[in-house]
Amino acid sequence: MNVIETHSYEETELLAARIARSLNKGAVIALFGDLGAGKTVFSRGFARGLGITEPVSSPTFTIVQEYPCPDGAMLYHLDLYRIDNSDAALAFGVDEFLYDKNAYCLLEWPERIPDLLPPETIRITIEHIAEECRRLTLPSDMKIQD
Ligand SMILES: Nc1ncnc2c1ncn2[C@@H]1O[C@H](COP(=O)(O)OP(=O)(O)O)[C@@H](O)[C@H]1O
Numbered sequence: 613m614n615v616i617e618t619h620s621y622e623e624t625e626l627l628a629a630r631i632a633r634s635l636n637k638g639a640v641i642a643l644f645g646d647l648g649a650g651k652t653v654f655s656r657g658f659a660r661g662l663g664i665t666e667p668v669s670s671p672t673f674t675i676v677q678e679y680p681c682p683d684g685a686m687l688y689h690l691d692l693y694r695i696d697n698s699d700a701a702l703a704f705g706v707d708e709f710l711y712d713k714n715a716y717c718l719l720e721w722p723e724r725i726p727d728l729l730p731p732e733t734i735r736i737t738i739e740h741i742a743e744e745c746r747r748l749t750l751p752s753d754m755k756i757q758d
């Protein structure tokens with residue numbers, strides 16, 4: 613595994629932006645981590661990396677936020693915290709977001725739908741180490757651009 617520690621939220625945003633630039637559209641990125649780990653901070657940086665300038669906040673109540681990217685792709689940012697299980701996610705139409713080849717799909721609380729995650733899902737875990745320190749565990753084969 614590829615383990616990286618960040619020491620500020622800005623560092624996590626910058627890392628996420630680089631990861632975004634390293635991926636192709638169609639990517640599904642599952643962000644595992646407790647409340648306050650930094651999933652939304654990561655998502656904000658990821659959006660910046662795709663060239664999205666709109667403010668990004670957690671779609672806890674709306675479940676999904678859609679952002680157009682400058683290159684014509686979409687970013688779907690989903691927060692499944694309030695979704696009980698896969699059946700509820702399917703009723704909500706989660707597959708439309710997971711399988712859109714013209715979009716990046718970022719998931720907070722992917723543990724709600726373990727059986728629905730496509731096999732090629734990129735799994736990232738964020739752990740709270742200390743006040744400003746977080747440990748990100750990325751797939752070992754992930755190549756991150758500068
Ligand atoms: N290194 C770091 N990386 C990410 N967030 C950090 C870091 N250090 C402190 N934080 C703070 O942790 C909180 C993370 O919140 P958030 O991203 O909303 O968490 P989550 O979406 O996982 O519940 C923010 O208040 C952020 O400023």
Ligand SMILES: [Mg+2]
Binds near residue numbers: 651652670691720
């Ligand atoms: Mg969040």
